[in-house]
Amino acid sequence: MQLRTFLTASAAAATLLALGLPAHAQAPANYKSEYRLSVVLGTAFPWGKGAEIWADKVRERTQGRINIKLYPGTSLVQGDQTREFSAIRQGVIDMAVGSTINWSPQVKALNLFSLPFLFPDYAAVDAVVQGQVGQEIFKTIDKAGVLPLAWGENGYREISNSKKAISKPEDLKGMKIRVVGSPLFLDTFTALGANPTQMSWADAQPAMASGAVDGQENPVSVYMAAKLSTVGQKYMTLWGYMNDPLIYVVNKDVWASWTPADQAIVKQAALDAAKEQIAISRKGMSEADKPLVKELTAQGVTVTDLSPAQRKVFADATKSVYTKWKPQIGTNLVDMAEKAIAARKQ
Incomplete structure (x- = not known):
């Protein structure tokens, strides 16, 4: 019976591998049991909802290898929103969906979005963040020590x-x-x-x-x-x-600890979650x-x-x-x- 069970399990594992699926969802030894995602607002708000969607997609697509927990109210930095970026860089925070406003003290380029009356409409916002300017700002954030993955949106203030x-x-x-x-x-x-x-x-x-x-x-x-x-x-x-765009980011050491396959999953999940979050944010005003x-x-x-x-x-x-x-x-x-x-x- 034991031999038959072993052979059955082996056959099942071989089938999964042949399909390109993992035989089990066991995470590599260096993975954390929980990754801490910082966000200012909870899931009752479009901002927090976007963070939740990202966490859920990552958990689902990695079969639980990467388990993300939300920490709303920027509770990991005692509610001090302007300290969040530094805390991500230092590794106190693993991941975040953060505001360009709150991170502007550390990344001057993010003040672009706070310039008064620069963005007349949503098309203007999209033209900037989804184009060359958005790419340049992501390079600046990367140089500042944090890895940006996707643009979200808190909306017009x-x-x-x-x-x-x-x-x-x-x-x-x-x-x-x-x-x-x-x-x-x-x-x-x-x-x-x-x-x-x-x-x-x-x-x-x-x-x-x-x-x-x-x-x-x-x-x-x-x-x-x-x-x-x-x-x-x-x-x-x-x-x-x-307009206050949001940015989906990961601490660089955390990112480096993941397999290339899981990195790709996390990035695509961020892009998908951000797209959904922007639609939620604009609903009722666009x-x-x-x-x-x-x-x-x-x-x-x-x-x-x-x-x-x-x-x-x-x-x-x-x-x-x-x-x-x-x-x-x-x-x-x-x-x-x-x-x-x-x-x-x-």
Whole structure:
């Protein structure tokens, strides 16, 4: 019986190998039992969902050899979003789906996406990230010590507040607006006459509820998932002043520890997850009738959708910020982005 069982098992293994499939899903000895994936927002948000999709695809396609666990709230760096990139490089974090904003202190080129009013529409974003500019930025990230695999998207950041409708720069005068820890954001909102207040996302919601800050800027999908209308954010202005692409990355030592076959699986899973995540992120805002706006209105939110002429007034008011930051980001890189946007297919 034992011999027959052995022969049967051997035959089954041989069949699997003949099909090009592993006889078992046992991971090589140097693989970790769990890989830690850092993300700012949880799976209720498109950002976190994209990370979950990546982890699930990798687990499924490697038959569990690579097991990824999500750590939302950037909990691996005590919620300090701006420390995430350094922690990936150092190996504290194995993988991440991170924001260009949060990583811009370590990679100056990523400030490109925070330049005020550079990206007029989704076609402009796609032309930049999926073209030569996106490739150049990936080379820069690689040189900075982290391996980038795919571009995702958190979306266009719109502004909400508890005070009044915002339709012109003067409406922002003296208003306390929560922003992330980026000097470019501080410059932009200062130029508009606001009082930018830097704080983590974890601290932002209680601050809005208590009135410690008047407003915030985030994609509509984040506003909806976080139910910001329940913390006094009753006025929303769609101004599309910047888009926040996300980047799927892996620590280089972790990457080197995987077999070439598993590396290929992880990369393709990142590309597939990112594509799905972008679609989720844009849902409700990319359509002509913007269904999410209707949902906002139904919640009692006053939505102001700026016309191109109104948007230009804000762009003109922040032109000095654009001019100041262009050489810091890289004049050639910004020029390339401007050309890609001008030549985009709409």
